[in-house]
Amino acid sequence: MEILKANLLSPIALAFALGIVTKLIKSEFSLPKEIYTGLSIFLLFSLGLKGGVELGHATFDSVAWPVVVTLALGCVTPLTTYFVLRVVGKFSVSDAAGIAAHYGSVSAVTYIAAMTFVKSQNAEPEGFMPTLLTLLESPGIHIALAIGAIKTAQPGQSLKAVLHEVLTARTMILLVGGLLVGLAMGEKNWGSIEGFFDTKGPVFKGALTLFLLEMGIVAGSRFGDLKKVGPFLLGFGVVMPVLHGALGTWLGTLAGLSVGGATVLGTMAASASYIAAPPAVRVTLPEANPTYYLTSSLAITFPFNILFGIPLYFQISQALHGGG
Amino acid sequence: MEILKANLLSPIALAFALGIVTKLIKSEFSLPKEIYTGLSIFLLFSLGLKGGVELGHATFDSVAWPVVVTLALGCVTPLTTYFVLRVVGKFSVSDAAGIAAHYGSVSAVTYIAAMTFVKSQNAEPEGFMPTLLTLLESPGIHIALAIGAIKTAQPGQSLKAVLHEVLTARTMILLVGGLLVGLAMGEKNWGSIEGFFDTKGPVFKGALTLFLLEMGIVAGSRFGDLKKVGPFLLGFGVVMPVLHGALGTWLGTLAGLSVGGATVLGTMAASASYIAAPPAVRVTLPEANPTYYLTSSLAITFPFNILFGIPLYFQISQALHGGG
Amino acid sequence: MEILKANLLSPIALAFALGIVTKLIKSEFSLPKEIYTGLSIFLLFSLGLKGGVELGHATFDSVAWPVVVTLALGCVTPLTTYFVLRVVGKFSVSDAAGIAAHYGSVSAVTYIAAMTFVKSQNAEPEGFMPTLLTLLESPGIHIALAIGAIKTAQPGQSLKAVLHEVLTARTMILLVGGLLVGLAMGEKNWGSIEGFFDTKGPVFKGALTLFLLEMGIVAGSRFGDLKKVGPFLLGFGVVMPVLHGALGTWLGTLAGLSVGGATVLGTMAASASYIAAPPAVRVTLPEANPTYYLTSSLAITFPFNILFGIPLYFQISQALHGGG
Amino acid sequence: MDTVTLKMVTLVAEPVLEEKLTSKLLELGAKGFTVTDSRGRGSRGIRASEVPGESVRIEVVVSAKVADAILEHVKQAFFPNYAVIAWVTTVDVVRGDKYV
Amino acid sequence: MDTVTLKMVTLVAEPVLEEKLTSKLLELGAKGFTVTDSRGRGSRGIRASEVPGESVRIEVVVSAKVADAILEHVKQAFFPNYAVIAWVTTVDVVRGDKYV
Amino acid sequence: MDTVTLKMVTLVAEPVLEEKLTSKLLELGAKGFTVTDSRGRGSRGIRASEVPGESVRIEVVVSAKVADAILEHVKQAFFPNYAVIAWVTTVDVVRGDKYV
Numbered sequence A, B, C: 001m002e003i004l005k006a007n008l009l010s011p012i013a014l015a016f017a018l019g020i021v022t023k024l025i026k027s028e029f030s031l032p033k034e035i036y037t038g039l040s041i042f043l044l045f046s047l048g049l050k051g052g053v054e055l056g057h058a059t060f061d062s063v064a065w066p067v068v069v070t071l072a073l074g075c076v077t078p079l080t081t082y083f084v085l086r087v088v089g090k091f092s093v094s095d096a097a098g099i100a101a102h103y104g105s106v107s108a109v110t111y112i113a114a115m116t117f118v119k120s121q122n123a124e125p126e127g128f129m130p131t132l133l134t135l136l137e138s139p140g141i142h143i144a145l146a147i148g149a150i151k152t153a154q155p156g157q158s159l160k161a162v163l164h165e166v167l168t169a170r171t172m173i174l175l176v177g178g179l180l181v182g183l184a185m186g187e188k189n190w191g192s193i194e195g196f197f198d199t200k201g202p203v204f205k206g207a208l209t210l211f212l213l214e215m216g217i218v219a220g221s222r223f224g225d226l227k228k229v230g231p232f233l234l235g236f237g238v239v240m241p242v243l244h245g246a247l248g249t250w251l252g253t254l255a256g257l258s259v260g261g262a263t264v265l266g267t268m269a270a271s272a273s274y275i276a277a278p279p280a281v282r283v284t285l286p287e288a289n290p291t292y293y294l295t296s297s298l299a300i301t302f303p304f305n306i307l308f309g310i311p312l313y314f315q316i317s318q319a320l321h322g323g324g
Numbered sequence D, E, F: 001m002d003t004v005t006l007k008m009v010t011l012v013a014e015p016v017l018e019e020k021l022t023s024k025l026l027e028l029g030a031k032g033f034t035v036t037d038s039r040g041r042g043s044r045g046i047r048a049s050e051v052p053g054e055s056v057r058i059e060v061v062v063s064a065k066v067a068d069a070i071l072e073h074v075k076q077a078f079f080p081n082y083a084v085i086a087w088v089t090t091v092d093v094v095r096g097d098k099y100v
């Protein structure tokens, strides 16, 4: 309870809630698209840079197992999502595959929120977490889209184009590129820009607060669609992340991650992409209904994780590490 | 004189003057609209947050009277404006009501400048000033528009829509929302983002400097209209704020506000809205001439308050508090 | 070698390289135009302000000779460029004049990178460097366009319009305006915003890093045109800046500038404008081929200076000052 | 190609009117509309927005009857006090039955 | 004035389709195109982008034959699953031979 | 509905030309114009701006005579060296007397 309260009263959770309320009272207010993009560029690049600087201190041994379990999560989560939706939820092939592409990938904002949360709980995660984030981003999308393309017997010729697009998209350039830049520059050069990009500093947290205000507005503007998706998807959007989150936290712990690191990996597994996945699915599986995949990932799973999921995975992680 | 000089040589007054000069030398330069909006979002949200954190320390007694006099100012200033314009200035009903809607409301930027000024003079205002700002924002607009609608015998069916728009607009969401977020998060959480949002810190002041550069450009681009509005409105734009400013400072002092707090309340009363009021008036009272209300509020009263009014109200406040 | 390595591993050089790579892997990623403009406004205004504050400490004597050599460079560099291109490169009058307008002017971003570099080498440049930057910006453009207009026997009636546009453009307003604002406000007021605008601080360096990421993308998107411009221009884009850079560093040293100051003046002479010059040339000399002047200034000279030129001019300056 | 001949009405107006105009269009029978931000100059230069000269450009594909109703409304409700300009052109629309 | 009479096809579509549509236009014989960002409302309100209601407006000046091919393609490849609207109008183009 | 039949000239051009073109339009008799930012591809791909492929789209409603003068001017002054495209269409304008 203490931990949940700490999360709910954090600036970013409150700003997110304010964004939702903004939409509920039918305000027209939102951040300009360019400011929103600018903030996300800053946040992602900061994460990449910091991760790169810290990756310089990591040994091969400490990274190997976490990489393996992350890739395993990237293959398993789209499949579990797909089968639950097909078998239990009776969704069409296209719809199930479309949603699976979202839950098989990862939400960078949720990841950032988890990083910020565990740091505030003094459970500093490993420095190579951004590496894991980039590894988890694309496999899920491709596995899910491949299932959809095969099952609906489509040529799937655009899968390669989709792969290129995901791998060269904003998130990837900034995270992987930032990582390499951080790795190359080293501690000394990092010192000269740390006051700006430090992911524990006030600039990062302030930018994150403003960003989550906007994310709340975006999520809130989808709330009107909640009644369109039916009770199954509502429940799915909460239960599935808990299952994936527990699985990810457990695998992370097995792989030797710290309390904070395992929490963040669990959160990644639990989160659903709503930036990389939607355009990929829209172009590759046009029959999949966007209302289903956008509403479940953005209006259900995303707020759930930000407000309740992250502290929950943190407690699971503490328990698995013999603490709590 | 010392105080006036201190104000005129402050970064924000100088940046504002530079913006005006930029237009006078016919430069095309201006900040991108999105950056301008982004800066205003940051400034307003910072004010709300800080106000909320400080409101947590205020007692009911200390807030009650300032709230009462603020609401009184919200009712009186549109009426004085309207009657001066009708009786002395011989303006039409629509034009008088349109201008009254601007002078009855409040300019958030002028408010921010006043807050920054009194803090730099070590006259820390009360923590609940943002609350007063939000209270003063809408009544004036509605009273003035109601007068206009009744007198020109228009159905006025859109008054309710206007009310909703003003109450859910950017300024309100960020100030009221920020206040609630600040109140909920408390000192401890505030500490983690204070380095970014602190209204006395360099980020806030730097953003404010850039913002006032743009405001100078916006005000300067209206200077060409000064000759269109006639000598009466020119004088009105300087005399009215001084009267309202003195009244507000006096009422604030009576209500128990400190030197800084009374100065800020006086500045609010003296200021004229040019963000919330113009679209409301344009839609509700289309016969009112925009050149009148935009030029007087933006090209006369706004620069007057920023450069000369604020230090003047500060001296009045000092005198009323038995200092100076 | 040490110095070159220090430069290549600096955050801004690495971010610039990342931007180039972003384009080479055909990513669609780029900063929103408004964010890019916002960053450039912040950087230029910071430079102006800081320069103004420091100009307050300078004596007339220390400034006079640097001003003279800067103006001399502004007259000489367009002429050398024009004749090399005409005589050695056999370019048409329009093309040679168009390119000369670029190399006769100065790239503000290269200037900023040079300032940041020499400061990181503890070779603090003179406080009035922004003054020199503004002096060097326009003469080259006008001399080159005048040559072009005379030689192609065009009326040249728009030269005056071009002059006004260059003198009132973003760079000028922010640098000259910032300088005056900084001069007027003095050390005391500067203290309250130094944490935001300080050109040695993390906010400035962080913003510069993001800005150079985008500049790398812009430069990289021109790389496809490298094969269109032919081998002569490729060599020209590297040799010309070295010659102008050495000349500028030498003249700066003669004029009494410090190691850092002479390096920065050399860098200015070596750099080619790609913000002010292109539209001026496009409107005044439409027959000049944009592929030539944009590619040479943006895809050759700019990256060369950022990555290799600046440390080279620094070593020349050290040698000329009897150090190194 | 199977097309239906319809009317396209273009309105250029002050930004504050966007919401008012588009909701009126739907009320008068339009099935959709497309809005683009633009800037311009006209006979008045009235601007009740922070950005001088900015306006919205609204395109709506409708039947001739609805087009007439739109023009009639715009003329009566907006022309006296607002800077609005309206023109109509004839277009061939695919899947045109969606718009009538 | 020497002009050639051609067709102008306007397509309004979801932003994710921009790349797909414009490369198809060139493939079908268009020599260029102009794209504007816009927003709008239609019968579906499907939005697979962060910005609700946002769309792209593509204008392409082509010969009547290419116009027909474009409409045919759009109808078959996009109408079933995507929010696309297409209309054609007749225009007189200067230097019109560049576009056929 | 009372409308006047006029011409609408649309010009798509490089952004550096906006000021030159619009002031020329007014000089030649236009009473106003509407400008939209757009992007596009054509036969040249020349770009003298930071943003590749960006262009401005200028619409101007004028009498047939002014339309002809505009096209004539654009053809002579801009076609040789600049990436400009121009087309004309016929429109029915409300309050059309304002534009002639």
Ligand SMILES: Nc1ncnc2c1ncn2[C@@H]1O[C@H](COP(=O)(O)O)[C@@H](O)[C@H]1O
Binding pocket: D012, D013, D039, D040, D041, D042, D043, D044, D045, D046, D053, D055, D082, D083, D084, D085, F030, F031, F032, F033, F034, F035, F059, F060, F061, F062, F099
């Ligand atoms: N002749 C015209 N052609 C195209 N657009 C026009 C024309 N006249 C006016 N406009 C547009 O309509 C808006 C309002 O014009 P006005 O009511 O004449 O001030 C202007 O901002 C332009 O965008």
Ligand SMILES: Nc1ncnc2c1ncn2[C@@H]1O[C@H](COP(=O)(O)O)[C@@H](O)[C@H]1O
Binding pocket: D030, D031, D032, D033, D034, D035, D059, D060, D061, D062, D099, E012, E013, E039, E040, E041, E042, E043, E044, E045, E046, E053, E055, E082, E083, E084, E085
């Ligand atoms: N009648 C119409 N007139 C103009 N634009 C329309 C119309 N109907 C739809 N649109 C545009 O086409 C897009 C998709 O429409 P729809 O497929 O009906 O949802 C909308 O976002 C509008 O921009």
Ligand SMILES: Nc1ncnc2c1ncn2[C@@H]1O[C@H](COP(=O)(O)O)[C@@H](O)[C@H]1O
Binding pocket: E030, E031, E032, E033, E034, E035, E059, E060, E061, E062, E099, F012, F013, F039, F040, F041, F042, F043, F044, F045, F046, F053, F055, F082, F083, F084, F085
């Ligand atoms: N066929 C076309 N249809 C529509 N717009 C075009 C066409 N061709 C060129 N454009 C536009 O005109 C600009 C310049 O074209 P160009 O002079 O051919 O390079 C392009 O950026 C496009 O926006």
Ligand code: NA
Binding pocket: A077, A102, A103, A104, A105, A106, A107, A244, A268, A269, A270, A271, A272, A273
């Ligand atoms: Na996931």
Ligand code: NA
Binding pocket: B077, B102, B103, B104, B105, B106, B107, B244, B268, B269, B270, B271, B272, B273
């Ligand atoms: Na007031």
Ligand code: NA
Binding pocket: C077, C102, C103, C104, C105, C106, C107, C244, C268, C269, C270, C271, C272, C273
């Ligand atoms: Na130069």
